Amino acid sequence: MASLPMSPQVFSILSALIEQRAGLHYAPEDRELLQDKVSSRAEEAGFDSLLDYYYYLRYDPAGSEALDALVDSLLVHETYFFREALPLSVLAEDVLAPAVHAGRRPRVWCAACSTGEEPLTLAMMLADRGVLSGVELVASDLSTRALERARAGEHNLRSMRALPPGVEGRWLEVHDGRPRVKQELVDAVDWRRVNLVDAAMVAALGTFDAILCRNVLIYFQDETALRVVESLTRALVPGGNLLVGTSESLMRFGTALSCEERRGAFFYTREGA
Numbered sequence: 001m002a003s004l005p006m007s008p009q010v011f012s013i014l015s016a017l018i019e020q021r022a023g024l025h026y027a028p029e030d031r032e033l034l035q036d037k038v039s040s041r042a043e044e045a046g047f048d049s050l051l052d053y054y055y056y057l058r059y060d061p062a063g064s065e066a067l068d069a070l071v072d073s074l075l076v077h078e079t080y081f082f083r084e085a086l087p088l089s090v091l092a093e094d095v096l097a098p099a100v101h102a103g104r105r106p107r108v109w110c111a112a113c114s115t116g117e118e119p120l121t122l123a124m125m126l127a128d129r130g131v132l133s134g135v136e137l138v139a140s141d142l143s144t145r146a147l148e149r150a151r152a153g154e155h156n157l158r159s160m161r162a163l164p165p166g167v168e169g170r171w172l173e174v175h176d177g178r179p180r181v182k183q184e185l186v187d188a189v190d191w192r193r194v195n196l197v198d199a200a201m202v203a204a205l206g207t208f209d210a211i212l213c214r215n216v217l218i219y220f221q222d223e224t225a226l227r228v229v230e231s232l233t234r235a236l237v238p239g240g241n242l243l244v245g246t247s248e249s250l251m252r253f254g255t256a257l258s259c260e261e262r263r264g265a266f267f268y269t270r271e272g273a
Helices: 008-024 026-044 051-059 063-074 085-101 117-128 145-152 183-187 201-202 221-235
Strands: 108-109 136-141 173-175 179-183 189-193 208-212 236-243 257-262 266-269
Touching: 008 026, 008 051, 008 063, 026 051, 026 063, 051 063, 063 208, 085 117, 085 208, 085 236, 085 266, 108 117, 117 136, 117 183, 117 208, 136 145, 145 183, 145 189, 179 183, 179 236, 183 221, 201 221, 221 236
Parallel strands: 108 136, 108 208, 136 189, 208 236
Antiparallel strands: 173 179, 236 266, 257 266
16 A cells, blocks of 8 residues: 655654654655655544644644554564673673672663563573562563563564573473563563653653663664763662663763773763762
Protein backbone atom coordinates (compact mmCIF):
# COMPACT_ATOMS: atom_id res chain seq x y z
CA MET A 1 0.00 0.00 0.00
CA ALA A 2 1.36 3.41 -1.00
CA SER A 3 2.36 5.82 1.74
CA LEU A 4 0.59 9.13 2.19
CA PRO A 5 2.42 12.08 0.61
CA MET A 6 4.87 13.87 2.90
CA SER A 7 6.14 17.23 1.70
CA PRO A 8 9.43 18.62 3.06
CA GLN A 9 7.39 21.10 5.10
CA VAL A 10 5.23 18.38 6.69
CA PHE A 11 8.33 16.27 7.31
CA SER A 12 9.92 19.23 9.08
CA ILE A 13 7.05 19.86 11.50
CA LEU A 14 6.30 16.17 12.14
CA SER A 15 9.93 15.23 12.77
CA ALA A 16 10.31 18.25 15.06
CA LEU A 17 7.24 17.16 17.05
CA ILE A 18 8.64 13.64 17.43
CA GLU A 19 12.07 14.94 18.44
CA GLN A 20 10.56 17.32 20.98
CA ARG A 21 8.58 14.49 22.58
CA ALA A 22 11.16 11.69 22.56
CA GLY A 23 14.52 13.02 21.35
CA LEU A 24 14.47 10.84 18.22
CA HIS A 25 16.12 12.73 15.37
CA TYR A 26 15.22 12.31 11.71
CA ALA A 27 17.48 14.00 9.16
CA PRO A 28 16.10 15.20 5.79
CA GLU A 29 17.43 12.05 4.11
CA ASP A 30 15.21 10.02 6.46
CA ARG A 31 12.01 11.53 5.06
CA GLU A 32 10.97 8.44 3.12
CA LEU A 33 11.61 6.19 6.11
CA LEU A 34 9.52 8.38 8.40
CA GLN A 35 6.83 8.75 5.74
CA ASP A 36 6.34 4.98 5.57
CA LYS A 37 6.18 4.59 9.33
CA VAL A 38 3.89 7.52 10.03
CA SER A 39 1.52 6.84 7.13
CA SER A 40 0.32 3.54 8.54
CA ARG A 41 -0.39 5.14 11.93
CA ALA A 42 -2.20 8.07 10.29
CA GLU A 43 -4.38 5.81 8.16
CA GLU A 44 -5.22 3.61 11.14
CA ALA A 45 -6.43 6.76 12.88
CA GLY A 46 -8.62 7.60 9.87
CA PHE A 47 -6.52 10.32 8.25
CA ASP A 48 -5.71 10.58 4.53
CA SER A 49 -3.45 13.60 5.00
CA LEU A 50 -0.27 13.71 7.06
CA LEU A 51 -0.75 17.45 7.63
CA ASP A 52 -4.16 16.74 9.17
CA TYR A 53 -2.58 13.98 11.24
CA TYR A 54 0.07 16.42 12.47
CA TYR A 55 -2.61 18.92 13.57
CA TYR A 56 -4.40 16.10 15.36
CA LEU A 57 -1.21 15.06 17.21
CA ARG A 58 -0.31 18.64 18.02
CA TYR A 59 -3.64 20.17 19.02
CA ASP A 60 -6.37 17.56 19.59
CA PRO A 61 -7.05 16.56 23.23
CA ALA A 62 -6.47 12.92 22.22
CA GLY A 63 -3.35 13.81 20.27
CA SER A 64 -0.88 13.47 23.13
CA GLU A 65 -1.72 9.82 23.69
CA ALA A 66 -1.66 9.20 19.92
CA LEU A 67 1.77 10.86 19.72
CA ASP A 68 3.08 8.53 22.43
CA ALA A 69 1.74 5.55 20.47
CA LEU A 70 3.41 6.86 17.31
CA VAL A 71 6.74 7.30 19.10
CA ASP A 72 6.38 3.79 20.54
CA SER A 73 6.09 2.40 17.01
CA LEU A 74 9.26 4.26 15.96
CA LEU A 75 11.49 3.05 18.80
CA VAL A 76 14.23 0.54 18.07
CA HIS A 77 14.11 -2.50 20.37
CA GLU A 78 17.33 -4.26 19.36
CA THR A 79 18.64 -5.95 22.48
CA TYR A 80 19.72 -9.36 23.74
CA PHE A 81 21.02 -11.03 26.88
CA PHE A 82 24.71 -10.43 27.70
CA ARG A 83 25.06 -7.73 25.03
CA GLU A 84 28.37 -5.91 25.64
CA ALA A 85 28.64 -7.97 28.82
CA LEU A 86 32.09 -6.87 30.04
CA PRO A 87 31.01 -3.50 31.53
CA LEU A 88 28.11 -5.21 33.31
CA SER A 89 30.43 -7.85 34.74
CA VAL A 90 32.92 -5.23 35.94
CA LEU A 91 30.10 -3.19 37.47
CA ALA A 92 28.70 -6.22 39.30
CA GLU A 93 32.06 -7.53 40.50
CA ASP A 94 34.05 -4.36 41.23
CA VAL A 95 31.36 -1.89 42.29
CA LEU A 96 28.07 -3.44 43.35
CA ALA A 97 29.16 -6.63 45.12
CA PRO A 98 31.74 -4.81 47.30
CA ALA A 99 29.13 -2.17 48.18
CA VAL A 100 26.69 -4.85 49.32
CA HIS A 101 29.38 -6.66 51.32
CA ALA A 102 30.17 -3.32 52.99
CA GLY A 103 26.58 -3.09 54.19
CA ARG A 104 25.27 -0.61 51.63
CA ARG A 105 22.32 -1.04 49.27
CA PRO A 106 23.39 0.45 45.93
CA ARG A 107 20.79 1.69 43.45
CA VAL A 108 21.21 0.96 39.73
CA TRP A 109 19.11 2.34 36.89
CA CYS A 110 19.02 0.70 33.45
CA ALA A 111 17.67 3.53 31.28
CA ALA A 112 16.03 2.73 27.92
CA CYS A 113 15.96 -0.97 28.80
CA SER A 114 13.65 -1.97 25.93
CA THR A 115 12.30 -5.48 26.63
CA GLY A 116 14.52 -5.89 29.66
CA GLU A 117 17.40 -8.09 28.58
CA GLU A 118 20.05 -5.71 29.97
CA PRO A 119 18.72 -5.35 33.55
CA LEU A 120 17.91 -9.06 33.63
CA THR A 121 21.48 -9.86 32.55
CA LEU A 122 22.77 -7.71 35.40
CA ALA A 123 20.32 -9.42 37.75
CA MET A 124 21.74 -12.81 36.70
CA MET A 125 25.28 -11.61 37.38
CA LEU A 126 24.32 -10.27 40.79
CA ALA A 127 22.42 -13.44 41.66
CA ASP A 128 25.45 -15.54 40.68
CA ARG A 129 27.46 -13.49 43.20
CA GLY A 130 24.78 -13.83 45.88
CA VAL A 131 24.10 -10.10 46.13
CA LEU A 132 20.95 -9.56 44.03
CA SER A 133 18.75 -8.96 47.06
CA GLY A 134 21.18 -6.28 48.25
CA VAL A 135 20.92 -4.15 45.09
CA GLU A 136 17.95 -1.98 44.10
CA LEU A 137 17.45 -2.36 40.34
CA VAL A 138 15.31 0.13 38.41
CA ALA A 139 14.74 -0.32 34.68
CA SER A 140 12.86 2.05 32.41
CA ASP A 141 11.81 2.57 28.84
CA LEU A 142 9.58 4.95 26.92
CA SER A 143 7.70 2.09 25.25
CA THR A 144 4.78 0.63 27.18
CA ARG A 145 4.75 -2.36 24.82
CA ALA A 146 8.38 -3.17 25.54
CA LEU A 147 7.84 -2.82 29.29
CA GLU A 148 4.87 -5.19 29.18
CA ARG A 149 7.09 -7.83 27.62
CA ALA A 150 9.84 -7.16 30.14
CA ARG A 151 7.44 -7.54 33.07
CA ALA A 152 6.17 -10.81 31.61
CA GLY A 153 9.74 -12.16 31.39
CA GLU A 154 9.07 -13.38 27.85
CA HIS A 155 11.62 -12.90 25.07
CA ASN A 156 12.48 -14.24 21.63
CA LEU A 157 15.13 -16.76 20.64
CA ARG A 158 17.30 -14.04 19.06
CA SER A 159 17.76 -12.57 22.55
CA MET A 160 19.71 -15.73 23.48
CA ARG A 161 22.38 -15.42 20.80
CA ALA A 162 25.17 -14.36 23.20
CA LEU A 163 24.30 -16.53 26.20
CA PRO A 164 27.37 -17.88 28.03
CA PRO A 165 27.34 -21.49 29.23
CA GLY A 166 25.32 -22.22 32.34
CA VAL A 167 22.65 -19.54 31.96
CA GLU A 168 19.99 -21.59 30.19
CA GLY A 169 18.42 -23.93 32.68
CA ARG A 170 19.63 -21.85 35.61
CA TRP A 171 18.19 -18.41 34.94
CA LEU A 172 15.94 -18.97 31.96
CA GLU A 173 14.05 -21.79 30.28
CA VAL A 174 12.75 -22.16 26.74
CA HIS A 175 9.05 -23.05 26.56
CA ASP A 176 7.28 -23.49 23.21
CA GLY A 177 10.19 -21.82 21.42
CA ARG A 178 10.23 -18.74 23.67
CA PRO A 179 12.75 -17.99 26.42
CA ARG A 180 11.23 -17.26 29.81
CA VAL A 181 13.31 -15.69 32.58
CA LYS A 182 13.04 -16.96 36.13
CA GLN A 183 10.35 -14.99 37.94
CA GLU A 184 12.65 -14.11 40.84
CA LEU A 185 14.83 -12.09 38.46
CA VAL A 186 11.88 -10.28 36.87
CA ASP A 187 10.52 -9.47 40.33
CA ALA A 188 13.90 -8.09 41.41
CA VAL A 189 13.56 -5.23 38.92
CA ASP A 190 11.37 -2.16 39.42
CA TRP A 191 10.04 -1.52 35.89
CA ARG A 192 9.13 2.12 35.12
CA ARG A 193 8.03 4.15 32.10
CA VAL A 194 10.42 7.11 31.79
CA ASN A 195 11.05 9.59 28.98
CA LEU A 196 14.77 10.41 29.06
CA VAL A 197 14.30 13.86 27.54
CA ASP A 198 11.96 14.78 30.41
CA ALA A 199 14.37 16.05 33.08
CA ALA A 200 11.65 16.24 35.75
CA MET A 201 10.70 12.61 35.16
CA VAL A 202 14.36 11.59 35.50
CA ALA A 203 14.80 13.65 38.66
CA ALA A 204 11.74 12.01 40.22
CA LEU A 205 13.56 8.66 40.22
CA GLY A 206 16.03 9.89 42.83
CA THR A 207 19.77 9.25 42.76
CA PHE A 208 21.76 6.19 41.77
CA ASP A 209 25.16 4.64 42.34
CA ALA A 210 25.24 3.52 38.70
CA ILE A 211 23.25 4.31 35.56
CA LEU A 212 23.33 2.29 32.36
CA CYS A 213 22.30 4.30 29.29
CA ARG A 214 23.77 2.23 26.49
CA ASN A 215 23.18 2.47 22.74
CA VAL A 216 20.62 5.24 23.23
CA LEU A 217 22.43 8.53 22.68
CA ILE A 218 23.23 7.57 19.07
CA TYR A 219 19.57 8.33 18.21
CA PHE A 220 19.79 11.89 19.56
CA GLN A 221 21.33 15.04 18.14
CA ASP A 222 24.27 16.32 20.18
CA GLU A 223 22.20 19.07 21.81
CA THR A 224 19.60 16.56 23.01
CA ALA A 225 22.22 14.01 24.02
CA LEU A 226 24.02 16.62 26.13
CA ARG A 227 20.81 17.59 27.92
CA VAL A 228 20.11 13.90 28.66
CA VAL A 229 23.67 13.32 29.91
CA GLU A 230 23.42 16.37 32.18
CA SER A 231 20.13 15.04 33.55
CA LEU A 232 21.65 11.61 34.14
CA THR A 233 24.70 13.16 35.80
CA ARG A 234 22.44 14.96 38.29
CA ALA A 235 20.85 11.58 39.03
CA LEU A 236 24.21 10.10 40.08
CA VAL A 237 25.47 10.21 43.64
CA PRO A 238 28.98 11.70 43.98
CA GLY A 239 31.34 8.98 42.82
CA GLY A 240 28.51 7.28 40.92
CA ASN A 241 29.11 5.69 37.51
CA LEU A 242 27.47 6.20 34.12
CA LEU A 243 27.96 3.51 31.48
CA VAL A 244 27.22 4.14 27.80
CA GLY A 245 27.55 1.87 24.77
CA THR A 246 30.94 0.82 23.45
CA SER A 247 30.31 2.83 20.26
CA GLU A 248 29.36 5.95 22.23
CA SER A 249 31.62 8.54 23.81
CA LEU A 250 30.86 11.48 26.07
CA MET A 251 34.26 13.13 25.77
CA ARG A 252 33.16 15.61 23.10
CA PHE A 253 30.47 16.98 25.40
CA GLY A 254 32.83 18.23 28.09
CA THR A 255 30.57 16.91 30.83
CA ALA A 256 31.12 17.00 34.59
CA LEU A 257 32.14 13.34 34.42
CA SER A 258 35.63 11.86 34.44
CA CYS A 259 36.34 8.81 32.31
CA GLU A 260 38.32 5.86 33.57
CA GLU A 261 39.04 2.41 32.20
CA ARG A 262 38.42 -0.59 34.42
CA ARG A 263 39.55 -3.94 33.05
CA GLY A 264 38.72 -2.87 29.51
CA ALA A 265 35.40 -1.18 30.33
CA PHE A 266 34.93 2.59 30.37
CA PHE A 267 33.18 4.17 33.34
CA TYR A 268 32.14 7.83 33.51
CA THR A 269 32.26 8.93 37.13
CA ARG A 270 30.63 11.91 38.80
CA GLU A 271 33.18 13.89 40.74
CA GLY A 272 32.86 14.60 44.44
CA ALA A 273 33.23 11.18 46.01
